[in-house]
Amino acid sequence: MRSSTLRLAMALAASVVLAGAAGTGADAAEFNLRAEATALVMPDGRSIPMWGFALDSAPGANDGPVTVPGPLLEVPPDDATLTIRLANNLPEPVSIVIPGLITSMTPVRDGDGRIRSFAAETAPGGTGVYTWPNCTPGTYIYYSGTHAAVQVQMGLYGGVKKDAAPKTAHPGVPYDRDLLLLFSEIDPALHDAVAAPGGYGPGTAMTSTINYSPNYFLINGKAFPQAAPIFAGRPGERILLRFANAGLKTRIPIVPGLYLSVLGEDGSLFPYPKEQYTVDLLSLKTVEALIAPTGKGNYAVFDRRLGLANAASSPGGMLAYLGIYPPLMVETSADAVARGETFSLDVKLSEDLTQPFDVYLVVDTPGGAFTVGLDGETRRGIRPLFRNVQGFPAPFWTTIWEQIRVPLNIVPGIYTFYVAAIEAGTVPPIATLGDLNEGTPHVIMFDAQPVEVQ
Amino acid sequence: MNARYAGPVRSAALAAAILSLGCGPAAAMIDGVIGSSFTFTAKEGSISAGDGQSIYCWGYANGNGLMQYPGPTMIVSQGSAVTVALANELPEPVSIVFPGQGPVTARGGRPGLLAREAPPGGRCEYTFTAHRPGTYIYHSGTRPELQVEMGLVGALIVRPAGFDTAKPRAYEHPGSAYEDEFLYLLTEMDPVIHEHALKGTLDRIDTTAYWPVYWFINGRNAPDTMLGAGVPWLPHQPYNCMPMGHPGDRMLFRFIGGGRDLHPLHTHGNHTLLIARDGRMLESVPGVSGPDLAVQMFTVTVAPGATYDAVFRWTGAKLGWDIYGHAPGDPMEPGEYAPDHGKPFPVVLPDAKDLAFGPQYSGSQFLGGQGLLPPGEGGFNPTAGFFYMSHSHNEKEMTNNDIFPGGMMTMVLIDRPGAMGPMMQAAEKGGN
Numbered sequence: 033m034r035s036s037t038l039r040l041a042m043a044l045a046a047s048v049v050l051a052g053a054a055g056t057g058a059d060a061a062e063f064n065l066r067a068e069a070t071a072l073v074m075p076d077g078r079s080i081p082m083w084g085f086a087l088d089s090a091p092g093a094n095d096g097p098v099t100v101p102g103p104l105l106e107v108p109p110d111d112a113t114l115t116i117r118l119a120n121n122l123p124e125p126v127s128i129v130i131p132g133l134i135t136s137m138t139p140v141r142d143g144d145g146r147i148r149s150f151a152a153e154t155a156p157g158g159t160g161v162y163t164w165p166n167c168t169p170g171t172y173i174y175y176s177g178t179h180a181a182v183q184v185q186m187g188l189y190g191g192v193k194k195d196a197a198p199k200t201a202h203p204g205v206p207y208d209r210d211l212l213l214l215f216s217e218i219d220p221a222l223h224d225a226v227a228a229p230g231g232y233g234p235g236t237a238m239t240s241t242i243n244y245s246p247n248y249f250l251i252n253g254k255a256f257p258q259a260a261p262i263f264a265g266r267p268g269e270r271i272l273l274r275f276a277n278a279g280l281k282t283r284i285p286i287v288p289g290l291y292l293s294v295l296g297e298d299g300s301l302f303p304y305p306k307e308q309y310t311v312d313l314l315s316l317k318t319v320e321a322l323i324a325p326t327g328k329g330n331y332a333v334f335d336r337r338l339g340l341a342n343a344a345s346s347p348g349g350m351l352a353y354l355g356i357y358p359p360l361m362v363e364t365s366a367d368a369v370a371r372g373e374t375f376s377l378d379v380k381l382s383e384d385l386t387q388p389f390d391v392y393l394v395v396d397t398p399g400g401a402f403t404v405g406l407d408g409e410t411r412r413g414i415r416p417l418f419r420n421v422q423g424f425p426a427p428f429w430t431t432i433w434e435q436i437r438v439p440l441n442i443v444p445g446i447y448t449f450y451v452a453a454i455e456a457g458t459v460p461p462i463a464t465l466g467d468l469n470e471g472t473p474h475v476i477m478f479d480a481q482p483v484e485v486q
Numbered sequence: 487m488n489a490r491y492a493g494p495v496r497s498a499a500l501a502a503a504i505l506s507l508g509c510g511p512a513a514a515m516i517d518g519v520i521g522s523s524f525t526f527t528a529k530e531g532s533i534s535a536g537d538g539q540s541i542y543c544w545g546y547a548n549g550n551g552l553m554q555y556p557g558p559t560m561i562v563s564q565g566s567a568v569t570v571a572l573a574n575e576l577p578e579p580v581s582i583v584f585p586g587q588g589p590v591t592a593r594g595g596r597p598g599l600l601a602r603e604a605p606p607g608g609r610c611e612y613t614f615t616a617h618r619p620g621t622y623i624y625h626s627g628t629r630p631e632l633q634v635e636m637g638l639v640g641a642l643i644v645r646p647a648g649f650d651t652a653k654p655r656a657y658e659h660p661g662s663a664y665e666d667e668f669l670y671l672l673t674e675m676d677p678v679i680h681e682h683a684l685k686g687t688l689d690r691i692d693t694t695a696y697w698p699v700y701w702f703i704n705g706r707n708a709p710d711t712m713l714g715a716g717v718p719w720l721p722h723q724p725y726n727c728m729p730m731g732h733p734g735d736r737m738l739f740r741f742i743g744g745g746r747d748l749h750p751l752h753t754h755g756n757h758t759l760l761i762a763r764d765g766r767m768l769e770s771v772p773g774v775s776g777p778d779l780a781v782q783m784f785t786v787t788v789a790p791g792a793t794y795d796a797v798f799r800w801t802g803a804k805l806g807w808d809i810y811g812h813a814p815g816d817p818m819e820p821g822e823y824a825p826d827h828g829k830p831f832p833v834v835l836p837d838a839k840d841l842a843f844g845p846q847y848s849g850s851q852f853l854g855g856q857g858l859l860p861p862g863e864g865g866f867n868p869t870a871g872f873f874y875m876s877h878s879h880n881e882k883e884m885t886n887n888d889i890f891p892g893g894m895m896t897m898v899l900i901d902r903p904g905a906m907g908p909m910m911q912a913a914e915k916g917g918n
């Protein structure tokens with residue numbers, strides 16, 4: 033930034049109303065961010081005063097929700113320049129810096145020469161323009177470069193991503209889907225001090241952040257169990273995980289059930305990927321890693337430094353699940369149950385099912401029958417679960433949930449629940465259950481889940 | 487003094503003592519439970535810290551044995567179907583996760599957040615196939631921020647297919663060959679949490695206020711790390727960590743981050759060649775090239791949950807003097823660094839009356855050398871080996887509750903060819 037005021041003047045002169053997230057179609061991605069106070073409610077009910085960013089559809093529109101972390105800024109592959117127009121609704125000056133993206137910066141100094149802001153400040157109530165003219169592919173963190181010891185902790189951070197080409201993170205690194213996993217922490221003492229009438233700083237109860245001691249631990253702004261499993265992709269897909277750490281402590285994300293191909297860090301590729309199930313995620317670092325899970329399920333990702341509590345209560349903290357779901361899926365809450373016990377059965381259907389279809393649920397039993405409440409008793413064989421479903425709008429998948437009690441008189445063994453989506457109004461030619469699979473005529477999608485009855 | 491290499495110990499009493507300890511295999515192997523079917527019991531017990539403090543812990547016992555910290559080191563063969571049956575005698579549900587193994591199927595018990603759990607008084611069972619060789623970790627997946635701290639953590643070693651104890655390899659590739667292997671499972675403890683667990687005031691534990699003051703290698707603080715494995719006065723801490731080898735030996739160090747903090751593990755005497763992380767060799771073409779991306783490390787940053795395989799190979803290279811005090815025409819010793827053969831020791835040692843002696847000084851600066859010592863000095867180094875410290879380079883972690891030295895520290899002993907430190911033999915004998 034040579035001069036934010038000059039840029040602002042130019043921007044105002046142009047008076048172009050820009051869509052928030054969309055590029056202009058030329059070579060510049062432009063985002064309208066607003067810094068504003070908000071609050072996050074922790075799982076234990078504690079409300080934490082935060083500062084966050086909102087993405088507005090136009091400068092001054094004030095129409096985006098304030099979130100922590102701030103909105104993910106997606107720079108289109110052809111856009112060389114990233115521009116952020118910042119509106120400041122906070123009581124102190126703020127700015128935006130993005131380590132790893134090169135731009136000229138104008139630090140602001142206090143009267144005694146000490147740097148107060150790494151980049152030109154946007155005054156309270158004012159607006160500023162920040163530009164990165166040579167935006168290179170990668171994953172980055174943006175955050176406030178002003179009074180950073182306080183403002184970053186208060187929540188003024190978010191992710192930036194830019195791909196080399198559509199669905200290609202870097203040249204030669206294609207992916208099917210991607211997901212940002214942004215780790216951060218909260219020490220409520222700071223937030224309470226900033227929000228208190230006396231505020232924070234010299235002469236107040238809290239004069240510095242030297243005793244920083246976080247006790248809430250967030251992934252994408254949520255502490256367990258606030259987040260439902262995050263849909264990450266389909267079995268067999270290449271899924272790019274974009275890890276980022278906006279906190280002040282080193283985190284070691286671990287995915288115990290998968291190996292990650294760790295591609296690089298800070299937006300740059302390693303010469304060779306590294307196969308690891310842990311990731312070294314130091315403060316303000318970003319790490320890109322590919323996973324390619326073949327099996328469906330919810331894969332836990334958590335902080336192996338064990339930030340897994342919400343203050344003194346446990347479980348909590350940095351624990352999330354990566355949902356790897358086929359477009360049609362049957363899941364059970366247990367893979368082994370005793371007779372007399374209850375378990376739940378979920379059938380999940382995704383928007384990938386665009387044509388009319390029927391869903392069939394079949395149970396392969398070694399002996400004895402289950403009662404699946406939707407349609408009475410289920411025996412070995414095939415029966416419709418429900419019919420003429422017309423595909424699903426958002427949310428991504430729809431769940432049909434069943435609570436099933438295992439009869440006491442049932443024969444122990446493996447019971448397999450088969451679910452098939454079948455072209456609407458057709459009957460698959462099935463003589464035996466073994467015929468039911470993805471290749472069966474009229475079957476669009478198919479899934480199975482075994483449960484052991486003990 | 488500058489005495490020439492004085493030859494091996496001639497003391498009949500000491501020789502007899504060494505012989506009485508029996509002869510182990512040629513290569514030092516990590517202590518543990520070898521097999522594919524394991525039965526663990528989660529139970530309580532108290533360990534002894536390096537300062538003598540007793541710390542109440544939870545740990546995995548082998549079968550119905552004593553609670554041990556860390557849990558039994560599982561040693562399995564690549565491709566084997568591994569079953570771990572877990573019984574729980576603790577007041578909280580417990581479980582086991584096996585990072586890097588998968589898929590793990592579980593039966594019994596009840597669902598948990600990371601794995602099925604054995605409720606108090608209950609059981610559950612885990613099964614997985616050990617597809618790939620390497621160094622791995624296991625630990626509780628139930629409230630791990632509390633239960634790992636309490637001690638529910640251990641090591642898993644998967645031997646490559648075709649493993650040959652005479653020519654051991656960490657992975658299939660010859661680039662992972664070694665002569666001796668040693669485990670460094672690194673953990674920490676905050677005794678305040680353990681006191682609450684002992685008193686039953688679990689609800690008063692705040693794991694976010696965790697402040698460790700004890701640092702462990704294989705469940706022991708220095709100086710206990712250097713005692714033999716299985717010594718009777720540490721019944722809950724059966725594993726030691728005192729690597730011993732000979733010049734030129736490839737000593738495989740299996741580092742595991744078992745606790746919550748990162749530890750910069752530093753070796754004296756030489757760098758370690760890092761060949762693998764998280765059970766995967768550092769290789770440019772996975773499964774093909776071998777550890778061609780291995781790097782020499784002054785300090786290996788051991789992150790929690792992660793594992794590292796590093797080869798420590800000491801020859802005395804580039805010391806600039808002959809470690810045996812050879813004359814140029816003398817025969818070479820196995821593993822000797824040839825360019826320094828016959829080079830004289832470059833300084834004249836002060837007279838004995840001007841020296842302070844450590845207990846590990848043999849009276850000679852030469853490997854395997856013996857010299858005159860004043861009465862009452864020495865005696866802790868009967869084979870006249872070289873001792874090199876290895877420790878956390880976060881020096882604060884070399885303490886036991888604020889008392890230095892201690893903590894995450896041990897010694898690596900390099901013995902002259904043919905000699906074997908008495909503690910190494912004890913360790914081999916003590917392995918179960």
Ligand SMILES: [Cu+2]
Pocket residue numbers: 752754875877
């Ligand atoms: Cu040192």
